[in-house]
Amino acid sequence: MKRRRFPPPLGVGRVGAVQSWRWLKRLGLAGILLVVLLVPQLFSTFFASTIGVQSLVLGIAAASIIFLNAIVGMVSLAQTALYGIAAYTVAKLAVEQGVDPWMAALVAVLITVVVALMFGAVASRSEGIYFLMITLASAVIAYYFFSQVTTFGSHEGINGVVPPALLGKPFVDPTGMYYAALICSVLIYLLIWYLRRTPFGYALQGVRDEPVRMRALGFNVPLLRTAAFGFGAFMAAIAGVLLVWYNSNISPGAIDLTRTIDLLTIAVIGGLRRLEGAWIGALLFTIVQTYSPKYTDRFETLIGLVFLAVILASPGGLAGILGGVDRWVRRRIGEVGTATVAPGQRQP
């Protein structure tokens, strides 16, 4: 066991250090938020479109994985399939039926959530690694379904999806698309932040930690899991709608096993326990994806190795590393004693 150093007593200088570290963090966060807010103005169209919009959209999808893992303790690999369902519904309605894009989006989100609730009702009786396998199998089946059925364009997919006029053309002027993705990201983040403090959220966290005890207390554990899965599907559906608007097409290639694993990689790199990790991971992933072809043509190998390194070295991912740095600094300047981490508290 490591020897624990007691924090030095809080002197005047120490208080100063604590205060300045807090301000430094706040300033840093404000700076990052300001940059994020002004991406379309500060960066080139290419950057705002390829990096900005993509990482926000992928971030939302990855956030649905992290939400399910961090709050309910379910690792779902079906999120790509769910966003695929939403994207296909939008494309089918908008391109072939000429439905208004907003209406199509609403219907798509609804259908995805309903499908997820039905599937969740069956799958949520399994837990842990079984749930992972069942969702993975379903995701691969969804891929084969969309690549075989001619109504959905088989391998070709559906092309020519136009986003609502309000959002403009993503590749000419990504501003509208960017802010739409940003607003969705922020709303989803706040929604989950709020949700985990509601009785429903606490019940979900109880299911994560002690499913047997929760059942003994009279909670309907499969129902709670199903509801959480539906909520995760809601997030994934929003990502799917934004994705199909951004790409203007959807094909089975966007939901195959590789994409499923890519999304999982984003969540793991960002950190499976902290929601903000989703967007950090997505940003890193998109940057590597966009700029690595200059150096190597084996992009998936690179991602796989990063994935492996993160799991082996730091299961908390980047968000976990950032949190660790913060804790280390705070311990050095004596803001936190070792006792702030209560015994038995879950470490990331």
Add this chain to the structure above:
Amino acid sequence: MTLRRLRAEIAHRMAGGLALLVLVIAVVWVLARAVGLFGATANISLFLIVTLNGLTLAGLYFIVASGFTLIFGLMRVVNMAHGSLYLLGGYIGLRLVQNHLNYWLALALAALAIGVIGLVMQQVFLRWNQGQDLRQALITIAISVVLADQMIPYFGAAAVAINAPGGLNSSVRFGLGDVRYPTVRLVVLGLAVLIGVSLWYAIQHTRFGMIIRAGVDDRAMTSALGVNVQVVFGVTFFIGALLAGLGGVLGGTMIALAPGQDASFLLSSLVVVIVGGMGSLAGALVGALALGLVDQLSGVYLPAGYTNFSILLTFALLVFVLAMRPTGLFGRR
């Protein structure tokens, strides 16, 4: 409480009955169409060939999935790289056969190579985080990503098939009508039966099998009784990976090898063990038969216009079994 249990029991029975009903309807439908009812033309030889296709495919699925379920049953490791090991084994076999090695020797060497790769994978990456099943699954996913991507530059993206040796290239004639059937597929079926029987014998009637069964039931107790569990784990992972490699060469001969096959065989392994129950050999057998037959029969006997929905039947199979028994048909706990 008793009322609740009664209701659960009734729901359980109803689900089982419903599943049985669907099964009966499906069998009647297929047979009726085979003999020419429901507007189909009678075609017994087609039925025979499709059924044989389903059985031989089930044999291949069984070989691959039994390795998967063996590893999972004993170690609780979901080897997501199983599909990649399958494909890599097939490619190694292909290279060996292309270099004029005897087919059967190539089969054995490729399977052994994959067994060793699996053993190394287990010793280097999985041994030190036993019990963390999610982390282990993620590690094997990462390995499968790297393997799948590295195979493309070495073996190309086009589909290739392994040449069967001269004797197997022929086809067998049945007495019935003018049915000819490729020998290779029947050999694969025979091998699957052989592997199944020997695995069953090894697990039920040998000392090593006894240790494996004990380990599946209670790992800690087995270890406390003086069994070197680490060695047992290593050997099991070796055998499990070896079966994937063996399946790869046979599958490469029977079907073809191409990028994407790793995903498809990972899926079939997952479905087979989810349907059959994790860690159960009998479950793997039943799961493989169900998947193989559904796969082949649905492509032919679904109503015209719906045949490309056949993958949904696989999904329906999965959902049905899970609704009935969340742990699979032969799963325990």
